[in-house]
Ligand SMILES: Cc1cc2nc3c(=O)[nH]c(=O)nc-3n(C[C@H](O)[C@H](O)[C@H](O)COP(=O)(O)OP(=O)(O)OC[C@H]3O[C@@H](n4cnc5c(N)ncnc54)[C@H](O)[C@@H]3O)c2cc1C
């Protein structure tokens with residue numbers, strides 16, 4: 001909890017800090033990467049840095065944390081902390097790196113706000129930073145203990161399965177011959193890929209196989225170029241990773257997972273590459289013998305572009321109370337509809353738990369229709385095909401420091 005004197009100072013300076021977040025972020029990353037170029041090369045997503053996307057997430061989340069501390073002094077924004085800690089753990093962030101971020105963040109704050117940063121203001125924001133950092137460090141320590149540590153592990157590709165013209169599934173086994181740690185449906189791994197210039201860039205991929213599988217499975221959509229450069233890691237994986245290649249993977253992380261609720265009706269809706277975590281969820285339900293109603297919704301450009309199509313259908317088939325609704329923009333076969341997903345005449349039982357994954361326009365449309373039908377209690381969202389992506393919970397509130405990161409049903 002924030003001390004009373006710091007709380008008053010933070011409350012008074014929040015508007016100034018909030019208004020300057022953009023400039024603080026610019027200065028922060030410039031200073032950080034000048035002092036530690038290896039962090040841009042081998043840890044942060046350099047495409048996001050170049051495009052300017054997601055840059056405000058870090059500083060913005062500290063402002064959101066501060067707001068929470070002054071408005072709800074007796075609680076912590078646990079959902080936000082957990083989401084960040086899972087992401088950090090998947091990246092292998094170490095406790096000592098928090099001092100490095102602190103140094104460059106506070107140098108940026110002083111450079112931007114100048115004399116407004118009195119010793120009292122600096123001390124109050126220091127307290128906020130370390131409250132948040134120590135909370136994250138504690139959660140990350142627990143996650144590393146549970147997952148066996150932050151080390152990257154080498155995995156050999158034993159199968160490369162072309163799914164569609166732009167999606168490939170990789171099935172991998174550990175090079176060390178050790179066990180494959182199980183995961184919860186909805187979790188992801190980080191992949192650290194060494195690129196042509198020697199940089200080791202990290203991206204997250206949902207586990208698209210069945211929990212309990214003795215191999216790891218990810219399905220990667222190639223992000224094409226056009227007005228912006230082509231996606232670095234997805235294109236590298238498509239072009240250079242074949243059977244026998246070795247990839248570095250983190251253990252599975254991610255706290256937005258399918259919650260076991262045996263009698264609860266579920267809605268699992270996906271579009272495009274958003275099918276990856278949803279397929280793992282269907283696999284889990286099929287293996288668990290889930291008997292309550294499951295409404296399965298998927299939208300894609302065409303059946304040929306529907307990645308994991310046969311697994312998606314086979315798992316749904318195993319569920320006694322599943323109804324499947326498919327939409328394709330073209331070539332819709334019998335039983336599927338033509339066009340974009342539209343839940344108008346899809347019945348959704350009261351109390352349904354909904355899990356959504358797909359591009360932002362799909363998420364917005366489905367979310368709006370679910371609200372019209374009477375908000376389900378829980379909706380998890382992500383947008384997998386955009387350059388920023390991450391599951392969000394209904395209680396996460398707005399994306400810290402940026403535009404909404406995905407729809408949230410509250
Ligand atoms: C939890 C989670 C789960 C995910 N699951 C999956 C999954 O199952 N399957 C999957 O395929 N993906 C998944 N993703 C997305 C994946 O992590 C990557 O974001 C995706 O593969 C793109 O990475 P990339 O390196 O190819 O593209 P990047 O190099 O990161 O580029 C991303 C975008 O930024 C643009 N960009 C780059 N540089 C610039 C610039 N200078 N100016 C303007 N724009 C620029 C690119 O054009 C591109 O559109 C997931 C993401 C998360 C967070």
Ligand code: HEM
Pocket residue numbers: 039043044045046048049054057058059061062083084087088091093097098099100101129132133136389390400
């Ligand atoms: C209190 C301190 C910190 C806060 C509040 C914070 C906050 C955040 C947030 C909000 C995200 C986005 C999470 C998401 O996508 O869901 C993030 C991602 C990330 N964080 Fe942190 N972070 C902190 C410390 C650190 C440290 C010490 C490092 C390591 C130097 C670090 C490295 C990263 C990286 C690499 C990402 C992914 C972004 C990308 O790849 O572009 N963070 N952090």
